[in-house]
Amino acid sequence: MLNLDRRQFLAAAGAGGIVSLGAGAQVLAAESGAPKPRKRVLRLAHLTDVHVQPELNAAKGMAACLEHVQGQGDKPELILFGGDCIMDSFGQTRARTQTQWDLWHKLLQDHCSLPWEGCIGNHDVWGWSKSRSGATGEEKEYGKQWATDALRMTHRYRSFQRAGWKFIVLDSTHPGPQPETYTAKLDNEQFDWLTAEVAGTPKTTPILILSHIPILSASPFLDGLNEKSGDWQVPGAWMHIDARKLIGLFHEHGNVKICLSGHIHLADRVDYLGTTYYCNGAVCGGWWKGKYQQFGEGYALVDLYDDGTTACEYITYGWKA
Ligand SMILES: [Zn+2]
Structure with a gap:
């Protein structure tokens, strides 16, 4: 052949x-x-792990990235923010969290004229480390509510249609096995919802899934010295611990074509059973201190086609930490 x-x-x-x-x-x-x-029906930019904060010129970096996206000759029509929008609120006070979201909103107002959607990252969850944040758990913004509001989401997970595709936005962050930790997975309610969403989407409608934490990715193996014990040990906070279940669902229905994630600050692509999984680096690179391992500060341009095929490219925007 x-x-x-x-x-x-x-x-x-x-x-x-x-x-x-x-x-x-x-x-x-x-x-x-x-x-x-095939016809391209949508070009979008996937900006994950911005981690904006007042320090380290992060605001200038976020602005530079947004301007770079919108300065593309072949300009995207939509931005997907992949979570960890702010440096951290998981273990930060109300005042510090407010400062970071204020900065986020100001930067979007001043530097973003494109429509955007977003998902919640672990660092966007306010106060789960009660010892560090001082949160009691009774506040109305506690946990995911603050980020849900900041990202103008009607719910912590949801779906919408665009350009003949269905977009499914997931909430990856759930309480971990130890106090004040998190694990990457879907809660039961969300998994049932996802199952109905995927099953209820016509086979002819391709699906894009946006999650903060990768469902399937090669990068978590290389983030940290995961081989030092002599066995590969990838934490459940780094890649969805329910990956097998999710992959099984996608395989059963066949229309989940692309899954976008961040969290690891490294970039990779995994093709598995008809779905392509992209982990798309980080706008902040190494938390605004320069590259993270071999990966510079960047974002991905993603093309969606009418036949369910996709293309994705990781692009650095020339930021100097
Ligand atoms: Zn993260």
Whole structure:
């Protein structure tokens, strides 16, 4: 068999009109009918792990990133913020959390004219470390409410339609096994909702999933010395501990085409059972102190096509810490 994938083959068949790739290929061409070139229906920018704060020129960095996105010749029409929008509120006081969200809102107001949507990162959850934050748990903004409001979300997880695609926004952060820790997973209520969302979406409608913490990713292996014990040990706070269940759901229905995440500050792509998982670095790189490992401060441009295919590229925006 010639080393052409199905798309290249269809393109070749369509361009030439005459197919001479052997009997099997001719049968494939006949079954496919006239090949229709895929059409891009949406270009979006995925900006994750901004971690904005008053220090280390983070505000200037976030502004530079937003301007870079909007200065693209082939400009995206939508921004997806992948969570960890602010440096931290998990273990920070109300006043410090307010300062960071105020900065976030001001920067969006001054430097963002694109529509945007977002998901909640672990650092956007206010006060779960009660010992450090001073939160009692009784405040109305406690936990995810503050971030839900700041990101103008109607609920901590939700879905919407755009450009013929369904977008599903997940909430990855849940209480961990130890006090004041978190684990990456979906709670039961959210998993049931997701199952109904995926099952209730027509097979012809491709799905994009946005989560803060990766569902499946190679990067968590390399974030930290996870091999030092002689066995690979990837914490459940770094990649969805319920990945097997989620992957099973996606495989059963077949229309979840792309999953976008951040959290690790490294970038990778995993193709698994028909879904492509992208972990897309960090706008702040190494928390505004420079690169994180080999990855500079950046964001991803993501193209969605009408046939459910996608493309994604990680782009650095030239920030000097
Ligand atoms: Zn995170």
